[in-house]
Amino acid sequence: MLFSELKCKEVINLRDCRKLGHVTDFEFDQCSGCICKLIVPGGAKWKSFFSCDTDHVICYNDIKQIGPDIIIVDLPE
Known part of the structure; x- marks a missing residue:
């Protein structure tokens, strides 16, 4: 799979x-x-300039499935 995909x-x-x-x-x-x-990225781009939304860093172990349109992850947040 390519990064662009x-x-x-x-x-x-x-x-x-x-x-x-x-x-x-x-x-x-x-x-x-x-x-x-x-x-x-965590939050809307226009909003992130004014707030302190942090990026979601998803470990490989938290990725449950990569499908044709979505990536399903299991984050405790």
Whole structure:
């Protein structure tokens, strides 16, 4: 899967069915080449300038399924 395909998918939290947004970045392990974390911005872009919304950093273990349109994650928030 290409990153351009990954960032078009909506990220949804399984616990409360809340839409978190789209993937904007990821972190990977340089030694293994595996993706460790996905990064999704926290909140609306225009609002984040005036508030202190933090990004959602989603560990690989919290990703439950990557489907054709969505990424389902299990975050305790």
